Amino acid sequence: TQLLEQSPQFLSIQEGENLTVYCNSSSVFSSLQWYRQEPGEGPVLLVTVVTGGEVKKLKRLTFQFGDARKDSSLHITAAQPGDTGLYLCAGPYTGGFKTIFGAGTRLFVKA
Amino acid sequence: DTEVTQTPKHLVMGMTNKKSLKCEQHMGHRAMYWYKQKAKKPPELMFVYSYEKLSINESVPSRFSPECPNSSLLNLHLHALQPEDSALYLCASSQESRGQSGYTFGSGTRLTVV
Numbered sequence: 001t002q003l004l005e006q007s008p009q010f011l012s013i014q015e016g017e018n019l020t021v022y023c024n025s026s027s028v029f030s031s032l033q034w035y036r037q038e039p040g041e042g043p044v045l046l047v048t049v050v051t052g053g054e055v056k057k058l059k060r061l062t063f064q065f066g067d068a069r070k071d072s073s074l075h076i077t078a079a080q081p082g083d084t085g086l087y088l089c090a091g092p093y094t095g096g097f098k099t100i101f102g103a104g105t106r107l108f109v110k111a
Numbered sequence: 112d113t114e115v116t117q118t119p120k121h122l123v124m125g126m127t128n129k130k131s132l133k134c135e136q137h138m139g140h141r142a143m144y145w146y147k148q149k150a151k152k153p154p155e156l157m158f159v160y161s162y163e164k165l166s167i168n169e170s171v172p173s174r175f176s177p178e179c180p181n182s183s184l185l186n187l188h189l190h191a192l193q194p195e196d197s198a199l200y201l202c203a204s205s206q207e208s209r210g211q212s213g214y215t216f217g218s219g220t221r222l223t224v225v
Contacts, residue, residue: 040199042117042216042218043214104153106151
């Protein structure tokens with residue numbers, strides 16, 4: 001069974017701090033996506049990583065795909081209150097049309 | 112147009128009502144999805160349509176009935192729902208059926224069954 005485990009489940013930090021969120025699996029994924037979801041809204045795709053070892057940057061967000069394509073991380077530099085939300089990692093299920101979602105990391109950035 | 116549009120945004124219905132949720136995308140995506148999301152949980156897949164054909168039904172009760180009238184539209188017909196069906200219902204689309212490059216989600220319909 002393909003599973004994605006995210007840690008931590010919840011993170012509350014002060015504005016300006018740095019943080020890293022992790023997404024781990026014992027299975028290989030052909031790609032992984034990161035989404036941010038705000039309350040009452042749908043998830044918004046932030047990035048897709050495809051190649052093992054790949055690093056992508058989106059302003060203050062840095063995404064990394066593990067060399068073995070079993071894990072990924074999201075690093076936020078100088079967090080801002082606008083970064084508050086639920087961060088979900090997801091990846092395609094090798095057996096068909098489904099996507100596996102992690103349980104999410106709930107981030108709260110205090111001003 | 113890079114959006115998935117869902118209507119209505121909020122819906123309150125009784126257990127004997129019949130209602131429909133609507134979803135529209137004009138990105139030329141060939142796969143469309145219905146997800147259900149309960150509070151503080153990740154989205155759970157309900158249905159997948161690929162090239163307008165139902166590809167996956169994740170053992171969803173028959174009181175939920177999906178319909179794909181064309182490549183841009185996806186409906187979810189609701190009948191005789193239970194209070195535990197109250198949730199955020201999300202529509203999504205992707206360029207290809209396996210979602211390799213990720214999904215575009217709509218804003219969702221917040222459904223309350225009373």
